[in-house]
Amino acid sequence: MRVLAILNQKGGVGKTTTAVNLGAALVARGRRVLLVDADPQGNLTDHLGVDPARIEESLYDVLLEGVPARQAVVSTATAGLDVLPSHADLAAAEQELAPELGRELRLRRALLGLGPDAYDWVLLDCPPSLGLLSLNAMAAAGAVLITLQTEYFALRGLGQLDQIVRMVREHVNPALGLLGILPTLVNPVTNLAREVIDEVRTHYGEVVFATRIRQNVRLAEAPGHQTHIFAYDPACPGAADYRALAEEVLARAAQVPDLVPEAPPAPPPAARLRFERVPRTPLPDLVAEAVPEGPPGTLPGAPPAR
Template sequence: MFHVKHSNVGKTVCIANQKGGVGKTTTSINLAASLAALEHRVLLIDIDPQGNSTTGLNIEKADVTAGSYDLLTNNASLQEVIVKTEFDNLFIVPATMDLAGAEVELVSANNREQVMQNAFHQYEGEVYDFVLIDCPPALNLLTLNALTASDRVMITLQTEFYAMEGLSQLIDTIRRIRQSLNKELSIDGIVLTMVDRRNNLAQQVEDEVREYFGEQVYEQIIPRNVRLSEAPSFGIPVLYHDMKSAGAQAYLQLAQEFLQREGESING
């Protein structure tokens, strides 16, 4: 069960891996959409300067007046930067063009790793069932803010030769944050992404990860899937692009396993 530290916002999970191209944003968008489809109120916070979670939910970055940059630089409250998406139960704090500069501005800020945590504490809006944070592919101040503000970390891992590279660094960072900035932080689980079980190497990597991390690894894997790759170009989660596709079904199953792990009933 979740120990909810930021109950005035909701149960918070950041989706992280400092390695790029491991399905982090794809998981952020599609897990958020699947939880929302299962009738949970979900807030997705996009703090990746690439802003792909934002465009993946059909929001033009150029049209956004305030977003995660403004939140992280103390120019706006959390209430002021939440945008309702066109998908039921799904809200987003979008990334804007300015976000790449937030890292530089945070360097000189007081309590620079705790800006997001403080914004969560000051939040007085409607509570969400889940808050998901899409982190940049780096262990920088943006990611440290997400880890400090979160209850849990979900790690996405591609089943490739270098899959484990950098994972120990991320786990070490989580350990250090737990010691100093966020004692309640824990690992929600590891999600294996872009899995092709016809590939011997992928199967070997999956076996090794499961052997090493045991029950921390989600049973549900995310397969390589054409519909999953296409969906972002339409600005929609795969669930709305092709609900019957292997990608959509995988994320719905992942959402249900996520809820079961957190002691939630599927129907809320």
């Protein structure tokens, strides 16, 4: 089971649209897919027409009440495409999780509880922030897919994201990779998108997907019809773009390690160092070495008399 977090701290950059339509494109390629709505806004849950009346348990209950993920999962109109829904309660999850032990590993443990073969792919739709919900997603994922709206300041947030992914890899999830950066909402008419993509490629090279998701009003209309693009308008450019993305993601699948239970990560080197140093050096020796004796009659370490 490969877990992919769809991430960007900016709002409105195509994360949810990508989770839904990449998920549906993977199902069309014969994969079993679970979409996890990790955003309290619940856009993914609404997008796929999951009736709030049908939601007895949501991601909130999974993360905070210990409800098994399987119990909260609902099916969609597309066979093979399931949703772990969000609920407005999830807005409180960041504060409620803060004092809890292992707070960043809750989602990872919940997904492990599904068993290794429940799904081929799990796509995590993150909120537009880098709080505990996004951290839970990065701790559970084998890789991150960053959606990048091709606008002028696109590169600014990217450096911070790159740094956060590195920190999570170092301290929480050593297996976390960066699967790719996906240009979204690309306006094919202007030069701006091309210039932005060229600049991102200069910095990140082949990590940038060859697929670009063009602006296409059909993609924006599909949520109003409570379905994905392949059920709404399979012949539109948006459907073609997400089909191409699914091909590219499958070609890079080996970069997304399977979710497996692991031993907790080793403590950071700084903590180990301090622990090793303190008990070994007896204090009196340290003082004798560090502070040279002054002439008779002065205190050890006192400055020489002028």
